Amino acid sequence: MGRVIDAYGNGVTNATVTATDVDNGQMRSATTGTDGSYKFDGLPAGNYRLKFEAAGFKMLEIPATTVRGTETAVLDEKLEAGEPVNAKPTSAQQDNLPNAPSSSIRAPSLSDLGLSPEQTQGNAREQALLDKRTHMLKIHQRMGLITMGPLIATVIASMDAGGKSTSTASRDLHTALGGVTGDLYFITAYYAIRAPRVPGTETRGPIRFHKAMAWIHGPGMIMTPILGIMAFDEKSKGEKVHGIASAHGPVAIVTAGAFGAALLSVSLKF
Amino acid sequence: MNKRILIAFLFAALPTFAGADSQWVLKQSTLTYHVSHPLHQTEGVSHAARGKGVCHTGQCEFLIAVPVKSFDSGDSNRDLHTLQVTRGAEFPIVTVRTRLPESTAASATFNADLEIQFAGQTAQYKQVPFKLETQGGETHITGTIPSTLADFKIDPPSLLTMPVKNEIPVRVDMTWQPQ
Numbered sequence: 456m457g458r459v460i461d462a463y464g465n466g467v468t469n470a471t472v473t474a475t476d477v478d479n480g481q482m483r484s485a486t487t488g489t490d491g492s493y494k495f496d497g498l499p500a501g502n503y504r505l506k507f508e509a510a511g512f513k514m515l516e517i518p519a520t521t522v523r524g525t526e527t528a529v530l531d532e533k534l535e536a537g538e539p540v541n542a543k544p545t546s547a548q549q550d551n552l553p554n555a556p557s558s559s560i561r562a563p564s565l566s567d568l569g570l571s572p573e574q575t576q577g578n579a580r581e582q583a584l585l586d587k588r589t590h591m592l593k594i595h596q597r598m599g600l601i602t603m604g605p606l607i608a609t610v611i612a613s614m615d616a617g618g619k620s621t622s623t624a625s626r627d628l629h630t631a632l633g634g635v636t637g638d639l640y641f642i643t644a645y646y647a648i649r650a651p652r653v654p655g656t657e658t659r660g661p662i663r664f665h666k667a668m669a670w671i672h673g674p675g676m677i678m679t680p681i682l683g684i685m686a687f688d689e690k691s692k693g694e695k696v697h698g699i700a701s702a703h704g705p706v707a708i709v710t711a712g713a714f715g716a717a718l719l720s721v722s723l724k725f
Numbered sequence: 726m727n728k729r730i731l732i733a734f735l736f737a738a739l740p741t742f743a744g745a746d747s748q749w750v751l752k753q754s755t756l757t758y759h760v761s762h763p764l765h766q767t768e769g770v771s772h773a774a775r776g777k778g779v780c781h782t783g784q785c786e787f788l789i790a791v792p793v794k795s796f797d798s799g800d801s802n803r804d805l806h807t808l809q810v811t812r813g814a815e816f817p818i819v820t821v822r823t824r825l826p827e828s829t830a831a832s833a834t835f836n837a838d839l840e841i842q843f844a845g846q847t848a849q850y851k852q853v854p855f856k857l858e859t860q861g862g863e864t865h866i867t868g869t870i871p872s873t874l875a876d877f878k879i880d881p882p883s884l885l886t887m888p889v890k891n892e893i894p895v896r897v898d899m900t901w902q903p904q
Contacts (some may be wrong), residue, residue, distance in 0.1 A: 516845070561779060562786040565818065568775040570790060574817065581814035589809040592802075600885065653805055660800030721802070722885055723764055 456494045459487050460508055466491025470509035473576060474520075477502040480580025484572075498522055504578070510564045581653075588651045595646035599718055602639040609710055614723050617696070617704065626690060633683060640714075644669075657674075661720045668717035673713045676712025682706055747827070748904040749785065751776030752863065755898040756791055758872075761890040769796035769807065777900070780827050789821040789899075793843075807814065810882045811844045819843045821870075830864055832857055848876040855897070857880040863902050 457465045470487040478501060485493040487509075503515040514630035565575050609632040615622075647669070658666065682703035686696045696703070754774040760767045773795035778787040795815030798804055810813065822840045829835045836852040855868035873891045875883050881888040 472760055514842075545748075561781075562778050562822065563788040563790075565776040565790055567777050568788065568790050570775065570818065574792065575790075577815040580813060582809075582812060585809035585814055586806065591807075596885075643774070656801055656805060658801050660803070662800055665802075684871035697732060 457464065457492070459491045459493065459509065461512070467509050467512065468663065470507055471511070471572065473506040473508070473572075474498060474503040475506070475577065475579050477579060478502055480578060480583065482576065484651060504577075504579070508575075509564075513563050514563075539578045550661075561705050565601060567613045586653050588653065591646045591650035595643055595650065596721075598639060598643035602636060602643050603715070605636040605639060606711055609636050611709070613704065613707070623691075626687060630683070630687060633680060637680055639670075639698060644673065644676075651698060663715050666671045668720065671713035672710045674715065675706055675713060679703065679710050727804075735848075747779035747780045749776075749780070749787070749864075749901045750904045751789060752788075752900045752902045754791075754900070755896075756796075757896040758796065759894050759896070761892065762884055763887045764884065766863055767803065769798040769804070771795040771797070774899070776901070778825075778901070783827045785825050785827055787821075787823050787825065791819050793819060806882060811877070811879055811904070814842075816843070816845045829857070840872070841876075844877040844879055846877040848872070858896050863900050866897065866899045866901065868897050870897060884903065 458471075459470045459472065461467055467487055467491065468491065470491065470493070472481055472485045472487065472495075474484075475482045475497060476499075485495050487493045500522055503520050503522055505520055507515040507517075524718060535584045573596055582720050608627060610631040612625065612632050615625035682700055685698075685700035686703045689696050689700055728730050729862065751774060754772060756771045756774055756777070758769045760769070761896040771791050774789055776787065776789035777784045780786075793808060793811055794804075794817065796807065812814060820842045822842075824836065824838045831837065832856060834856055836854050839850045839853055841848050841850065850870060852873070853868060853870055858865045872893050872895055873890075874893055875891055879889060883889070
């Protein structure tokens with residue numbers, strides 16, 4: 456409960472007061488009466504962000520207010536929504552602006568522009584989803600970069616791991632590097648796959664190529680070690696790598712190439 | 726008789742002295758932000774701005790609003806990151822407010838003080854230069870707002886551990902029409 460007043464202490468009628476639960480993003484709205492008073496009934500206990508909007512006045516936002524108890528919520532905030540009242544008071548700066556916005560004329564409001572409250576009100580839940588997505592994709596990006604190191608080292612080590620004159624040690628090194636690459640790769644993939652999807656988003660631009668490459672390097676990263684184990688066994692028995700195991704090298708090269716292309720597609724503008 | 730003429734004149738002149746209201750409406754617009762990264766340059770474009778100007782006694786108050794989501798950089802992944810880093814879901818609308826004398830419409834150039842609300846912050850820009858061209862009853866305005874990420878307390882996003890530059894100039898191209 457509270458009252459919205461203008462710079463002269465008069466109640467502001469028909470102001471919209473929106474309380475957004477910071478934790479779950481749920482929103483409740485109330486409209487002020489003729490004396491500027493508003494009331495939220497049955498507002499659950501929690502932390503709320505309050506937004507005050509009224510035609511001809513600037514939006515005012517209170518980032519955090521705590522409501523205790525489960526009875527009728529009492530929000531003892533006496534708020535002015537009048538002349539340059541703002542979430543970030545800048546009146547001192549504004550004095551220096553010769554043609555800065557002023558309330559001497561009835562300034563247009565967002566509703567005058569045909570924007571509905573749904574379009575102008577924030578959505579804490581969607582922001583939380585975006586935050587989580589970005590957090591996971593940042594890890595995906597870093598892990599992808601880190602994976603490139605052992606991946607290149609594995610490819611280089613393969614030069615001594617195949618052929619006739621290879622030692623067991625070089626094959627072991629190649630196998631160990633391949634194992635590290637595989638582990639890092641699947642951690643990288645996990646963060647991309649588990650990153651939340653944002654509903655209603657159509658995939659456009661270089662990210663499409665990036666995702667398409669995953670259909671090559673993903674199966675490749677599964678096939679390469681399987682074929683590698685088969686090749687390793689044949690080599691260890693003193694046999695020449697033959698049959699399907701001989702595809703280990705080509706599959707690995709295509710996989711590494713697709714992985715590199717995926718990384719470049721989001722790094723450089725072609 | 727003279728008294729009647731005088732009264733009639735005063736009534737006729739009253740709207741002029743009172744400064745009759747007039748309005749401007751944003752007919753079309755292109756807003757383009759520019760982001761610089763050591764590896765590439767990116768631009769995001771929006772044509773979704775809405776705007777209105779209300780004039781009274783020679784002064785006009787303008788409000789322009791554009792949804793953050795409406796900016797398209799050509800890559801949906803980048804746009805989602807932009808939306809996240811600018812807190813575009815929490816603060817879905819960018820608003821620009823300014824006050825200009827009505828006589829500005831007759832100038833070829835003008836400077837405007839802008840108040841921009843974006844990403845939950847308010848920044849003010851003094852004397853931003855704009856070009857103005859009036860043709861066929863429409864007024865075409867172009868200019869660049871010298872905005873920075875720091876103005877709105879936005880942490881510069883990074884790609885391959887390299888952050889983007891702080892400067893994010895916004896090119897403005899708008900066509901206004903009197904209503």
